[in-house]
Amino acid sequence: MTPEHLVYACTSDIAGKTRGKGFPATDFDKRLKRGIGWAPTNVQLTCFDAIAPSPFGALGDMVLIPDPATRVTLREPELGLAEDFVLGDIRQTDGTPWYCCTRSILRDALDRLERVSGLRLMAAFEHEFQFTGTQPPIGRAYTLAGFRARRDFCERLVAAMRAAGLEPDTVMKEYGVDQYEVTNGPAIGLAAADQAVTLREIVQAVAAASGDEVTFTPLRDPAGVGNGVHIHMSLVAADGSPATYDPSGPHNLSAAAASFIGGLLRYIDQYLALTAPSVVSYTRLTPHRWSAAYNNLGVQDREAAVRICPLSAMSDIDRARQFNFEFRAGDASASPYLQLAALVHAGATGIEAGLSCPDATEEDLSLLSSEALASRGLARLPQTLEAALERFARGDVAAQWFPAGFIEVYQAHKQGELAFLEGKTEAEICAAYEAAY
Ligand code: GLU
Numbered sequence: 001m002t003p004e005h006l007v008y009a010c011t012s013d014i015a016g017k018t019r020g021k022g023f024p025a026t027d028f029d030k031r032l033k034r035g036i037g038w039a040p041t042n043v044q045l046t047c048f049d050a051i052a053p054s055p056f057g058a059l060g061d062m063v064l065i066p067d068p069a070t071r072v073t074l075r076e077p078e079l080g081l082a083e084d085f086v087l088g089d090i091r092q093t094d095g096t097p098w099y100c101c102t103r104s105i106l107r108d109a110l111d112r113l114e115r116v117s118g119l120r121l122m123a124a125f126e127h128e129f130q131f132t133g134t135q136p137p138i139g140r141a142y143t144l145a146g147f148r149a150r151r152d153f154c155e156r157l158v159a160a161m162r163a164a165g166l167e168p169d170t171v172m173k174e175y176g177v178d179q180y181e182v183t184n185g186p187a188i189g190l191a192a193a194d195q196a197v198t199l200r201e202i203v204q205a206v207a208a209a210s211g212d213e214v215t216f217t218p219l220r221d222p223a224g225v226g227n228g229v230h231i232h233m234s235l236v237a238a239d240g241s242p243a244t245y246d247p248s249g250p251h252n253l254s255a256a257a258a259s260f261i262g263g264l265l266r267y268i269d270q271y272l273a274l275t276a277p278s279v280v281s282y283t284r285l286t287p288h289r290w291s292a293a294y295n296n297l298g299v300q301d302r303e304a305a306v307r308i309c310p311l312s313a314m315s316d317i318d319r320a321r322q323f324n325f326e327f328r329a330g331d332a333s334a335s336p337y338l339q340l341a342a343l344v345h346a347g348a349t350g351i352e353a354g355l356s357c358p359d360a361t362e363e364d365l366s367l368l369s370s371e372a373l374a375s376r377g378l379a380r381l382p383q384t385l386e387a388a389l390e391r392f393a394r395g396d397v398a399a400q401w402f403p404a405g406f407i408e409v410y411q412a413h414k415q416g417e418l419a420f421l422e423g424k425t426e427a428e429i430c431a432a433y434e435a436a437y
């Protein structure tokens with residue numbers, strides 16, 4: 001008997017987990033209409049598998065409808081891969097989007113951006129991760145030697161990315177212990193987040209194929225460096241032309257891009273619980289870790305919440321197409337759909353309100369008093385998950401961006417995650433997230 005080829009239909013949920021159900025590949029076309037059955041309470045499965053209090057209990061039935069454009073088929077014995085999965089939307093049985101479907105939440109945000117500005121978002125997620133269970137020699141940060149130690153993995157990863165429809169950009173040995181970074185090319189709208197979900201799964205699959213384990217946890221060890229997810233963004237007009245660059249604007253930004261960034265920074269405290277949603281996210285978001293600790297704009301500054309990326313006169317790509325800005329206060333404990341939805345809503349709110357782009361900071365903000373920061377419109381970001389959740393729930397703006405009932409479900413989910421960690425030491429909490437992501 002030969003094994004039967006199965007497809008796994010998935011959602012990326014509040015826990016940032018890719019969960020779903022399998023079915024025979026021969027049923028693929030039928031499943032595009034029928035979908036697969038999905039229980040509402042699944043959304044309360046935390047990253048630790050404990051189920052947080054759920055308003056749905058054991059009741060209700062949803063349908064997960066696969067989007068064929070997202071299917072990833074990697075049946076590659078040479079790479080040790082036998083993947084076949086497809087991402088999709090969770091709908092009610094009458095076909096309407098379910099209010100806790102993260103992909104539908106992002107679609108709403110992108111539609112809003114297009115309505116208020118006539119523009120679309122182009123984005124690329126840059127991911128950092130670490131191999132676990134290894135003690136490589138020190139002295140390998142950014143080195144060829146460190147890359148060589150994982151060249152085989154990197155080459156298999158890039159082949160798998162290409163086969164999955166992602167455009168490989170760069171792969172490097174990062175600073176941390178056995179830490180690597182991979183970047184893929186940008187995509188428009190939903191596809192950018194679909195690709196981030198896919199990338200995380202492919203990294204895990206390629207590592208597992210050679211018996212290695214990797215983690216995307218925001219922070220393995222408080223004494224070490226974090227694993228960030230940096231989200232690069234630019235705006236694109238309806239005809240596909242770049243709409244971020246204007247040499248007469250502040251920091252070369254077009255009016256729309258300046259207001260978009262104004263929104264990102266104005267509301268960051270209210271939506272941070274969605275882009276950095278774990279307990280250890282907040283240990284990573286502290287000064288001097290090259291992450292982000294303040295609501296500041298930086299020009300080529302790696303400690304800014306939003307960084308305007310450099311333009312190179314030597315590139316074969318013209319300036320307007322190169323130009324992008326990067327959100328650095330995110331990590332892989334979040335669903336890419338919710339991360340991007342929060343950023344797009346913040347940006348769209350900035351455009352609607354005609355917010356201006358704040359001045360860029362150039363100094364070490366951790367040396368300034370909170371009064372000195374406040375006089376320049378700057379503030380430390382929420383310093384714990386609880387504080388960030390509180391801002392999200394009480395905030396007057398970000399709470400309006402999501403469907404009725406979503407915030408309550410999100411808060412209950414995160415309270416369940418916090419309850420699981422109660423009484424654990426910092427080291428145990430780090431270990432729990434390392435295993436979960
Ligand atoms: N590892 C850093 C972070 O947690 C980022 C380092 C870099 O600039 O690439 O975001």
Ligand code: MG
Nearest residue numbers: 128174181228
């Ligand atoms: Mg990096």
